[in-house]
Amino acid sequence: MRKAYIDAIGMYVPPKVVTNKDLEAMMETSDEWIRERSGIQERHHVDGECTTDLALKASQEALAIAGMNPEDIEHIVFSTMANDYFVPGGGPMMTRRLGIPGTPAVDIRMACSGYLYGLSISKAFIESGAYNNVLLITSEVQSVALDFSTAGRDTAVLFGDGAAATVIKATDEERGILSVKTHADGRYAEDLMLRTPSTLDNPFLTNELLDKGYGRVVMNGRSVFKHAITKFPEVIAEALEAAGVEKKEVKLVVPHQANLRITEAVANRLDLELHKVVFSNIHKYGNTTSASIPIALYEAQAEGKIERGDIIVVASFGAGFTWGASVIKW
Ligand code: UT7
Numbered sequence: 001m002r003k004a005y006i007d008a009i010g011m012y013v014p015p016k017v018v019t020n021k022d023l024e025a026m027m028e029t030s031d032e033w034i035r036e037r038s039g040i041q042e043r044h045h046v047d048g049e050c051t052t053d054l055a056l057k058a059s060q061e062a063l064a065i066a067g068m069n070p071e072d073i074e075h076i077v078f079s080t081m082a083n084d085y086f087v088p089g090g091g092p093m094m095t096r097r098l099g100i101p102g103t104p105a106v107d108i109r110m111a112c113s114g115y116l117y118g119l120s121i122s123k124a125f126i127e128s129g130a131y132n133n134v135l136l137i138t139s140e141v142q143s144v145a146l147d148f149s150t151a152g153r154d155t156a157v158l159f160g161d162g163a164a165a166t167v168i169k170a171t172d173e174e175r176g177i178l179s180v181k182t183h184a185d186g187r188y189a190e191d192l193m194l195r196t197p198s199t200l201d202n203p204f205l206t207n208e209l210l211d212k213g214y215g216r217v218v219m220n221g222r223s224v225f226k227h228a229i230t231k232f233p234e235v236i237a238e239a240l241e242a243a244g245v246e247k248k249e250v251k252l253v254v255p256h257q258a259n260l261r262i263t264e265a266v267a268n269r270l271d272l273e274l275h276k277v278v279f280s281n282i283h284k285y286g287n288t289t290s291a292s293i294p295i296a297l298y299e300a301q302a303e304g305k306i307e308r309g310d311i312i313v314v315a316s317f318g319a320g321f322t323w324g325a326s327v328i329k330w
Contacts (some may be wrong), residue, residue, distance in 0.1 A: 004125075005173075006167070008063075008167040009167075010059060010061025026149070027150040040282055040286045044160055044285065051141045055080075062164075062165035076105035076137060077125075080139050091105030092107075110322050111318045115136070115138050115166075116180060116293075117182055119314075122177075136294075138291040143159070158286055162285055178328065179239045179242035180325075181325055181326070188223065191219065193217075232262070240313070250311050251277060252305055254278075254313070256293055256317060257296055260280060263278055266315075281296050293316060313325060313326070
């Protein structure tokens with residue numbers, strides 16, 4: 001039966017590293033507070049680059065690994081919180097950046113669950129026979145929407161910039177994306193939101209609106225935490241059942257890198273066996289929203305933690321609220 005599988009992943013983070021110590025110089029915070037509450041030690045911030053700059057670098061690496069030229073891409077799926085322009089989105093922009101005018105492209109803005117929704121769409125596109133491959137790009141420039149004064153410290157320390165690109169292809173082999181389950185619940189929209197888009201140039205974002213918190217990520221951290229630790233295990237169980245896979249078969253769980261404490265709480269709520277296999281790289285990148293899962297997959301693979309034939313679970317929770325999980329036979 002025709003399946004969609006992950007053929008290659010590329011990643012890119014901007015070179016500028018911002019450590020917890022650097023943040024101490026900008027606001028009232030401490031390296032100790034940030035490490036204890038989130039597990040983060042440093043993150044990368046753009047220094048003039050825009051969302052499609054990061055996306056282009058990640059896409060070029062993914063295509064090189066897959067042995068593809070940009071012209072080979074049949075469809076782009078693009079996920080971000082911060083497009084270069086409000087309209088058009090990053091999908092159409094990437095056809096320009098990659099030099100492939102005319103290639104179909106669609107944008108999704110599902111925040112931290114962007115990768116899961118992207119997998120869901122890509123799987124459907126491929127399994128229906130509509131396309132033989134999809135380039136799923138997840139690129140996030142969040143530092144421009146953070147408040148680096150003490151007033152914004154609860155979110156400014158958590159998020160980082162980064163991008164990944166995933167080549168998803170069709171196969172008749174017994175491998176690939178076995179299941180994807182996604183959810184959304186808008187009742188909690190205001191618990192994690194960006195009211196006004198952050199773009200290269202937003203003439204609507206006046207100083208008065210900025211003072212009101214528009215153009216900034218706003219979060220009720222406790223509410224996000226509470227819902228995340230319940231929804232992660234629920235949706236993972238749902239995705240495993242849909243795939244007909246048992247927990248004990250899972251080699252690695254790669255959750256959205258939101259916060260090490262969330263990852264640990266989720267691992268505890270799963271079971272001991274899974275606790276040993278949960279991957280984390282949040283200490284290096286912070287929370288890169290929809291780019292975090294593919295960046296983690298990229299690094300887990302580079303570290304030899306994922307091999308062909310392994311059963312991998314990816315899962316996310318974030319703004320919306322939205323959440324999802326997928327079971328993948330690598
Ligand atoms: O993709 C989803 C993205 N979001 C998340 O994953 C966030 C989920 N939530 C969390 O991870 C946690 O709620 C946080 C890490 C955001 C906060 O941890 P917390 O234990 O819930 O802290 P809190 O918000 O209750 O704040 C405790 C104290 C407060 O001071 P007072 O009122 O006790 O005096 C805050 O003002 O910590 C203070 N605080 C800080 N102190 C130093 C908040 N941010 C900082 C900071 N540095 N950066």
